Amino acid sequence: MIALVLVEHEGGHLKDATLSAVTAAAKLGEVHALVAGEGVGAVAEAAAKIAGVARVHVADGGAYAHQLAENVAPVAVAIVNDHCDYFVAAATTTGKNVAPRVAALLDVMQVSDVIAIEGPDTFVRPIYAGNAIATVKSSDAKKVLTVRGTAFEKAAAEGGSGVVEPYAGGGDAGLSSFVGAEIAASERPELTSAKIIVSGGRALGSSDAFHQYIEPLADKLGAAVGASRAAVDAGYVPNDYQVGQTGKIVAPECYVAIGISGAIQHLAGMKDSKLIVAINKDEEAPIFQVADLGLVGDLFKIVPELTEKL
Amino acid sequence: MKLLVPVKRVIDYNVKPRVKADGTGVDLANVKMSMNPFDEIAVEEAIRLKEKGAASEIVAVSIGPAKAQETLRTALAMGADRAILVQTEDAVEPLAVAKILAAIAKEEQPGMVILGKQAIDDDANQTGQMLAALLGWGQGTFASKVEVDGEQVNVTREVDGGLETVRLKLPAIVTTDLRLNEPRYASLPNIMKAKSKPLASKTPADYGVETAPRLQTLSVREPSKREAGIKVNSVDELIDRLRTAGVVG
Numbered sequence: 001m002i003a004l005v006l007v008e009h010e011g012g013h014l015k016d017a018t019l020s021a022v023t024a025a026a027k028l029g030e031v032h033a034l035v036a037g038e039g040v041g042a043v044a045e046a047a048a049k050i051a052g053v054a055r056v057h058v059a060d061g062g063a064y065a066h067q068l069a070e071n072v073a074p075v076a077v078a079i080v081n082d083h084c085d086y087f088v089a090a091a092t093t094t095g096k097n098v099a100p101r102v103a104a105l106l107d108v109m110q111v112s113d114v115i116a117i118e119g120p121d122t123f124v125r126p127i128y129a130g131n132a133i134a135t136v137k138s139s140d141a142k143k144v145l146t147v148r149g150t151a152f153e154k155a156a157a158e159g160g161s162g163v164v165e166p167y168a169g170g171g172d173a174g175l176s177s178f179v180g181a182e183i184a185a186s187e188r189p190e191l192t193s194a195k196i197i198v199s200g201g202r203a204l205g206s207s208d209a210f211h212q213y214i215e216p217l218a219d220k221l222g223a224a225v226g227a228s229r230a231a232v233d234a235g236y237v238p239n240d241y242q243v244g245q246t247g248k249i250v251a252p253e254c255y256v257a258i259g260i261s262g263a264i265q266h267l268a269g270m271k272d273s274k275l276i277v278a279i280n281k282d283e284e285a286p287i288f289q290v291a292d293l294g295l296v297g298d299l300f301k302i303v304p305e306l307t308e309k310l
Numbered sequence: 311m312k313l314l315v316p317v318k319r320v321i322d323y324n325v326k327p328r329v330k331a332d333g334t335g336v337d338l339a340n341v342k343m344s345m346n347p348f349d350e351i352a353v354e355e356a357i358r359l360k361e362k363g364a365a366s367e368i369v370a371v372s373i374g375p376a377k378a379q380e381t382l383r384t385a386l387a388m389g390a391d392r393a394i395l396v397q398t399e400d401a402v403e404p405l406a407v408a409k410i411l412a413a414i415a416k417e418e419q420p421g422m423v424i425l426g427k428q429a430i431d432d433d434a435n436q437t438g439q440m441l442a443a444l445l446g447w448g449q450g451t452f453a454s455k456v457e458v459d460g461e462q463v464n465v466t467r468e469v470d471g472g473l474e475t476v477r478l479k480l481p482a483i484v485t486t487d488l489r490l491n492e493p494r495y496a497s498l499p500n501i502m503k504a505k506s507k508p509l510a511s512k513t514p515a516d517y518g519v520e521t522a523p524r525l526q527t528l529s530v531r532e533p534s535k536r537e538a539g540i541k542v543n544s545v546d547e548l549i550d551r552l553r554t555a556g557v558v559g
Binding site: 051065068069072088092093094097098099100101102103104105107108109110111112120122126127128129130131132133134135136137138139140153174175176177178179180181182183190192196221231239240242245246248253254255265271275276277283284289290291292293294295296302305306309310 | 321323326327329333336347349355359370393403405430431432433435436437438439440442443444446447449450451452464467468469470471472473474476477478479480482484487488489523524526527528529530531532533536538539540541542543544545546548549551552555557558
């Protein structure tokens with residue numbers, strides 16, 4: 001069995017999500033990697049060094065510069081049809097954009113957001129925002145999966161010696177083009193890969209308070225900053241801060257929830273965190289039912305004290 | 311330009327889903343059902359495009375049980391012009407849904423299909439991308455902004471870490487993310503008017519689509535429960551505990 005992993009990269013660097021996808025793929029068979037982009041020689045070399053990667057297929061050209069699904073999917077389909085049994089992508093915005101396109105072209109029903117692999121055709125995935133866990137068996141000959149990064153350890157980035165080979169063919173499908181990107185330039189770690197996350201909720205009361213109380217604590221801890229949907233809806237922070245069913249699903253070493261009551265949809269996005277700390281003035285708040293460490297009290301007093309004493 | 315807007319009837323997002331005791335699925339008996347929230351955003355976006363003059367007609371489609379009619383009536387009350395119900399009592403997977411929608415798109419020839427990025431029941435996040443693949447169209451997924459510009463559309467997408475804008479040749483597929491808009495509530499007069507808007511009833515067989523599932527659900531269980539921990543009494547105690555846990559040095 002051979003599993004083809006979609007390599008995610010940015011600015012010439014591999015993204016961590018790929019390493020988790022490689023670990024998942026290795027449970028299925030020999031791992032091949034697909035690097036699509038423009039001028040991605042260095043990325044391909046890096047992919048070949050990931051422990052467990054046997055072959056790296058490189059589609060290098062202008063059409064792949066921004067990993068547009070319309071151009072990348074046909075390349076993946078051609079390689080899978082040629083010699084692979086699985087296509088595996090991380091359940092990131094890139095993976096979620098490309099994988100279903102690959103699945104439909106292969107006439108395969110994708111298994112999304114896999115959190116465990118129980119056999120060659122049997123996978124575990126959360127449904128209803130994690131309120132239920134389904135085990136499903138695929139009857140498709142070739143299988144397409146997206147895998148949740150937090151559920152699989154990262155493969156070692158060094159130690160592999162994969163063979164790099166260029167992919168010829170493909171090109172621009174002429175359906176789409178890249179216009180531009182506004183990637184938030186932040187000194188802080190990214191939410192989905194941060195070891196510690198400090199999240200603020202509606203109780204902050206204003207955008208100013210959010211910045212004044214949450215950010216200094218996050219910076220002291222070297223943490224990413226998240227927010228509840230209520231805080232996003234109230235306009236305190238942009239949507240890409242949102243942790244929850246409809247935002248980002250995170251599972252850091254430590255999650256600090258400040259002024260967050262713990263609505264179902266927020267819990268769905270963070271309850272797999274290793275250590276949950278909750279600070280809330282309402283001792284009945286549902287967040288305390290999942291918190292390992294709870295502190296009941298006024299966040300406007302507690303948070304500055306905590307930030308200062310750390 | 312005509313717009314096609316698929317909508318799905320799902321458990322209301324305020325209801326906590328309960329796993330059935332026999333582990334076969336989630337109990338939906340006597341549970342409040344509503345339009346998938348991302349699909350509401352899709353309907354709203356279509357209406358706004360029509361109000362701006364960028365679209366001429368909005369056709370809402372639902373694939374599901376007879377009761378999905380209610381979801382279509384909601385779309386009509388919000389402002390869709392007509393509706394198609396593809397009725398089936400079976401669970402239909404995203405791949406089959408995409409095939410049915412592709413057949414409808416070939417008939418209706420819309421300029422865009424706007425749909426939710428995912429349904430909050432199966433959380434698959436596949437249908438739009440699959441539909442784009444089957445039709446050979448471009449896809450603007452997880453949209454936070456949609457601007458039609460002649461024969462093309464610019465779609466700003468919510469990606470990990472920020473935003474990205476792509477330009478798609480029309481016809482194209484757009485899937486909606488939360489920030490795209492805030493859906494309107496249907497007014498009472500519009501709810502009344504929606505009752506007389508046309509609603510065609512079809513079956514998957516009418517479109518020649520086989521809906522037998524490719525994935526067999528072996529079991530559905532509750533997620534492992536998280537035990538509540540302890541309450542600490544002071545910031546100092548909290549810091550001590552964080553040190554013990556190795557979170558802070």
